[in-house]
Amino acid sequence: MLQVETVELLADLEEEHAQDHHADQHVERDAEFDDHRHAIGRARRGEEQAVFHGQETDDLRDRFGGDDLVRRQTGGAEAANRRLRCIAGEVADFAMTMMLAARRDLIQSQQFLLDDKWKGGWCPPSRSLVGAKVGIAGLGHIGQAIARRCEPFIPDIAWWGPRDKAGVRWPRRDSLVELAREVDILFVAVFAHPKMTRHLIDKEIIEALGADGLLVNVSRGFVVDELELIAALKDGRLGQAALDVFDPEPTDPKRWDGVPNVLLTPHIAGATRGSNVQLERHTIAKVCEFLGIKEDA
Numbered sequence: 673m674l675q676v677e678t679v680e681l682l683a684d685l686e687e688e689h690a691q692d693h694h695a696d697q698h699v700e701r702d703a704e705f706d707d708h709r710h711a712i713g714r715a716r717r718g719e720e721q722a723v724f725h726g727q728e729t730d731d732l733r734d735r736f737g738g739d740d741l742v743r744r745q746t747g748g749a750e751a752a753n754r755r756l757r758c759i760a761g762e763v764a765d766f767a768m769t770m771m772l773a774a775r776r777d778l779i780q781s782q783q784f785l786l787d788d789k790w791k792g793g794w795c796p797p798s799r800s801l802v803g804a805k806v807g808i809a810g811l812g813h814i815g816q817a818i819a820r821r822c823e824p825f826i827p828d829i830a831w832w833g834p835r836d837k838a839g840v841r842w843p844r845r846d847s848l849v850e851l852a853r854e855v856d857i858l859f860v861a862v863f864a865h866p867k868m869t870r871h872l873i874d875k876e877i878i879e880a881l882g883a884d885g886l887l888v889n890v891s892r893g894f895v896v897d898e899l900e901l902i903a904a905l906k907d908g909r910l911g912q913a914a915l916d917v918f919d920p921e922p923t924d925p926k927r928w929d930g931v932p933n934v935l936l937t938p939h940i941a942g943a944t945r946g947s948n949v950q951l952e953r954h955t956i957a958k959v960c961e962f963l964g965i966k967e968d969a
Contacts (some may be wrong), residue, residue, distance in 0.1 A: 758947055758950040758951055758954060759942035759947045759950075759951070760813035760814045760817045761817055762941065762942050762943075762944050762946075762947045763814045763817070763861075763890050763941040763942045764814055764817030764818045764820075764821050765821070766890065766916065766937075766940070766941035766942075767814075767818050767859055767861070767888055767890045767916075767941065768818065768821045768822070768825075770888055770890075770914035770916065770935055770937070771857060771859070771886065771888050771914060772801075772825075773914070773935060774886055774888070774912050774913075774914040774933075774935045775798065775799050775801060775804075775857070775886055775912070776798045776799070777795075777796075777798035777799075779935060780795075780796075781795050781798070784796075799884070799886075799911075801825055801826055804826050804828070804856040804857060805826070805828045805829075805830070805854060805855040805856050805857070806819075806822050806826045806828065806829045806830075806855055806856070806857045806858075806859070807829075807830050807831065807832070807845075807851040807852065807854065807855035807857070807858045807859070808829065808830075808831040808832075808842075808858075808859045808861060809831070809832055809833075809848060809851070809858065809859065809860050809861065809862050809872070809873070809891075810831075810832075810833060810860070810861040810862030810863060810891065811831045811833055811837060811840060811842070811844075811861075812861065812863065814861045814890065815831065815859070815861040815862075816840075818859050818861060819831065819842055826857070829842045830842060830843050830844070830845050830851060830854065830855065831843075831844055831845070831851070832844060832845045832846075832847065832848045832850075832851040833862075848872070848877055849876060849877060849880050852877045852878075852880035852881045852885075853880045853881075853882075855881070855885070856884060856885055856886065857885070857886045857888065858877075858881050858885065858886070858887050858888070859888045859890070860873060860887065860888065860889040860890065860891045860895055860896065861890055861891055862891050862895060863891075864891050864892035864894070864895055866894055869891075869892075869894075869895050870894045870895070871894070871895070871896070871897040872895050872896075873887070873889070873895055873896040873897060873901075874897045874900060875897065875900040875904070878897075878900055878901060878904045878909065878910050879904065879909055879910075881910060881911075882909070882910070882911065883908055883909060883910065883911050884911045885910060885911050885912070886911060886912040886913070886914065887901070887910065887912070887913045887914070888913075888914045888915075889913075889914070889915050889916065889917055890916050890917065890941045891917065892917050892919075893915075893917040893918040893919035893920070893921060893923075894919040895917075896915075896919070898918065898919050898927075901913060902927070902928075902931055905931050905932055905933055905934055906930070906931060906932065911933060912933040912934070912935075913933070913934045913935070914934070914935040915934070915935070915936055915937070916937045916938075916939055916940065916941045917939050917941075918939070921939060922938065923936075
């Protein structure tokens with residue numbers, strides 16, 4: 673059964689193919705990426721309201737609040753959107769599962785029972801969702817699916833991205849730091865690019881979320897500064913973390929020895945039997961298209 677990573681690999685092949693046809697443009701583009709990365713950093717801190725310039729950057733800013741691939745690099749924006757639509761609901765469901773499991777201490781409660789501690793008294797109480805506030809970093813397909821699923825549980829929802837989105841009913845905050853300070857639970861569902869969004873969630877954001885905060889990452893591992901996250905969990909500057917993605921992958925289990933209040937899963941948020949079938953069909957169609965053959969040939 674093909675996994676989500678298979679489709680991501682196909683996207684990488686598409687990108688390499690596009691790069692072969694545009695190699696002479698990439699030196700300038702790399703410089704543009706560096707400029708955009710710094711601009712996004714300023715926007716995250718509220719120093720710049722995502723004011724970008726140029727057609728290339730218009731594509732990037734349009735997709736930064738989402739989860740798919742850079743349009744100009746792959747040349748397959750609509751294809752990438754179709755891939756995301758296949759798994760957005762699955763990833764959002766899993767993000768909600770992780771949030772609920774972490775917030776209500778399900779793993780710790782099970783261990784309490786298995787360790788036969790129940791005889792000695794009640795399990796320590798977990799954090800409530802009543803009155804909690806949710807923040808979503810990145811309001812693309814997955815971010816919006818998370819927001820819709822949160823509403824029955826936690827109606828107080830806000831989000832951040834470098835620009836506003838028309839028709840969105842949830843309020844946008846001016847900076848990621850402002851959002852992190854305001855909320856109890858922060859979902860990370862941003863566009864992931866190793867140059868532009870690496871360590872977007874850094875020490876400043878982690879500390880803004882705080883000792884009672886929960887960070888849920890279903891974007892990519894490198895979006896979060898893992899070393900800062902681990903340090904903050906160990907010394908209590910961050911309350912909890914639920915991670916489905918890591919930097920690098922697969923993560924070394926020893927890295928998480930002694931790290932409290934963390935829920936870890938091996939990059940499986942989008943992998944269900946149903947989504948895998950859809951992704952397999954999509955992958956076959958894209959391979960056939962790439963090779964210029966008919967699927968039934």
